[in-house]
Amino acid sequence: MRRVSWFNLTSLTFGFAFLYLPMVVLVVYSFNSNKLVTVWAGFSTKWYGELFRNEAFLDAAWVTLRVALLSSTMATVLGTMAAYVLVRGGKFFGRTLFSGTLYAPLVMPDVILGLSLLLLFISIGLDRGMVTIVLAHTTFAMSYVAVVVSSRLVSFDRALEEAALDLGCTPLDAFRSVTLPIIAPAVISGWLLGFTLSLDDLVIASFTSGPSSTTLPIKIFSAVRLGVSPEINALSSILIGIVTVGVLTFSISSKRAIMKRMREENRAET
Amino acid sequence: MRRAVLILLPYTWLAALFLVPFLIVIKISLSDTALAIPPYTPTLDLTQGWEGIRTWWAGLDFENFVFLTEDDLYWKAYLSSLKIAVISTLITLSIGYPIAYGMARAPEEWRPTLMMLVILPFWTSFLIRVYAWKAILSKEGFLNQILLATGLIDDPLIILNTNTAVYIGIVYTYLPFMILPLYAALEKLDGALLEAAEDLGCSRLSAFWLVTVPLSKQGIIAGCFLVFIPVVGEFVIPALLGGSETLMIGKVLWEEFFSNRDWPVASAVAVILLAILIIPIVLFLKNEEKQREAEG
Structure with a gap:
């Protein structure tokens, strides 16, 4: 086994300290009994109690959870299909455009995605609410699912699928009994990624939500904007x-x- | 038949919810602001047939784009966003590279754990991670308390609501996006190549520059694009950590839309932002495609 050099050890230590300290500070100070967040006045769990009595936060959390469940599930189905088509589908008309539009939301700034989706919903007369947020989140989450699933599809042996087809499986059977079990971990991580991205999204949800459907990040943002x-x-x-x-x-x-x-x-x- | 359905379903979805919306943004950027619902004019009235399309077409103009070039707020915001994105990408690269390198050189049994330690913040709410810095960087915050207590400074540092805070926030939140592709590239690197370089008389440093860096090029490119492109349009970080000196186009677009309710100008801002980013986005997609082909 190679010895870990001092340089590598130092960069790892500082790197992970930088990544984790802010979160540790946040968690520690959440048990501070003082109303002034940064001045320590003793251990207390009272803010957790306050939180669970705050109806507005609970409502927003419920909306967020439903949006995340629905959009990540839809995104997983669509994203897996898209990845399968790109990796296994061979050449078809518009393939480059398809892969471009599939991967572009990964880097597209949220403000552009949010604005463009909102203008779409307005021009087709769809009322803003949970449905519009779900549609928006599905669209950007399916890109992430497709990335995760396609990297798994690329790396596994195609001969397994071909063997199943040779042995008399229909393509659908082969997908269900051979391909799906192999890519399942990637599909699950894709779903989880879509789920957390949806839970987390502020910008796109702000553009596409209506007055009746405030999500948790929107609530958090308006609460922390001032301090x-x-x-x-x-x-x-x-x-x-x-x-x-x-x-x-x-x-x-x-x-x-x-x-x-x-x-x-x-x-x-x- | 089945293959056609498999292709058409995700394709139609993306066309309807990704491509069409951009066309609408372009259309509205050519419209005028109006006190109406929706707050722009002209609106397309298909019930009037050709006549409706003609009046709609005649009402479109480049007025908003002219307005954007006349008011120096906008081009200053574009330039300052680009500057902030370039600088923070370079900082993220220089911090992320040693971490990814350290991970790739670490004993094999450590690697899954180290990998998980990078992924964990990546999965944790972006908003919360930005918010965490608010409590650290504020005047009475954690950082100032430590520095004052240790006697390193006598007066609290003013960091929150300055560009420094924005840089810290960007580097912090985007670091995992830089580390992951770098690590993926560095992990594949064959150690024998470095030994060969050293045997042939390279110093360790020049072996690093001549072998390691070129071989991790794809990871560097992917990481830089993954940081640079979203940062140009970043809204949350300048809104929470920045101050009045922080000028970023994502924030300008947001305010144009939500505060001024000027949808056509907001759309024009978005169209130009997209025009600026289209080249890096295409380069990023090409790089990804190349990588996928290399793997497949």
């Missing part, structure tokens, strides 16, 4: 906690799945 607030610290800590638990569970379970598959493959070979 820091202890309730938002508590809310942020909860969200950081959920993401941490989610990412840990997912990476541990996918690691287990890989180990299990490797063991089975070893057994099959001996």
Whole structure:
């Protein structure tokens, strides 16, 4: 095993400290009993209590959750189809335009996406509300799903699909029983990515939401625009906690799945 | 038949919700502001047939674009966004490269954990990570408290609501976008190449410049575009951390739309922003395509 050089160790330590310290500070100060966020006055969980009594935040959280569930699911279906078509579909008319429009939302500034979608909804007379946010989020989340799924599709052995077809599977059967189980981890991470992106989005949701459908990021943004607030610290800590638990569970379970598959493959070979 | 459905469904979706909206933005950027619902004129009235289309077409002009060139707020905002994006991309690259390099050189059993440590902030709310800096950088904030307590400074530093805070916020939130493609490129790098370079008389530093950097070129390109392009149109960071000196076009567009309710001007701002970004976006897409082909 190679020794870790001092330079590498230092850059890793400083790099990760930079990435994590702000979040640690945020979580620690969410337990501060003082109304002045930055002045420590003792441990307290009262801001969490306040948060759960705040109807407006709870309503917004419920809207956000439903939007995220719907849009990430739709984005996963569409994004997986798009990735499959691009990687396996061969040549077809407009392929370059298709891949361009599929990957462009990855880097397109949110303000442009939000504005253009809003103007579309206005000109076809669709009332702004949950439906419009779901449509908007599906559109940009499907790009992320397509990236994740296509990288998995590229890397796996095509012969497996061909074998299934040779053995009499219909293309749909082959997809269901061979391709889908193999790309499943990528499809799930695509869904999770779409889900968190939707939970997190402020700009596109601000453009496409109506007065009856405020999402959590819109609420957070209007609360923190003027300054820091202890309730938002508590809310942020909860969200950081959920993401941490989610990412840990997912990476541990996918690691287990890989180990299990490797063991089975070893057994099959001996 | 099935293949056609498979192609058409995502294609139609993207055409309807990504391409068509841009055409509408262009159309509205050529309209005039009006006190009406929707707040612009002319609107296309198809019930009048050809006559409706003709009057609609006649009402379109480049007035908003002329207005944008006359008021120096706009071009200053474009220039300052580009400047902020270039500088912060370079800072992110110079911080991200050593981290990605350290990750790729770390013992193999560390790598999944290190990878997860980069991905975790990437999954954590963007808004919250920007907000976290508000409490750190404010006048009574965490940073000033530490610096004052250790006696390094006598008066609190004013960082929040300046461009410095915007740079810190951008570098912080976009760092994972830089590290991930760099790491992907550096991890594939064959250590034997470096040894060969050193055996042939290269110093370690020149081996790094002559072998490592060129071989990680695609990662550098991908990372820089992933940071640069969205930062040019960034809204949240300048809105939360910036001050009155911070001029960024994403914020101008937002205010034009939400505060001034001037949809045609907001659309014109978006059209020019897109025109500026179209070259980097196309280059980014080409780079991605090249990478996919290299893998496939």
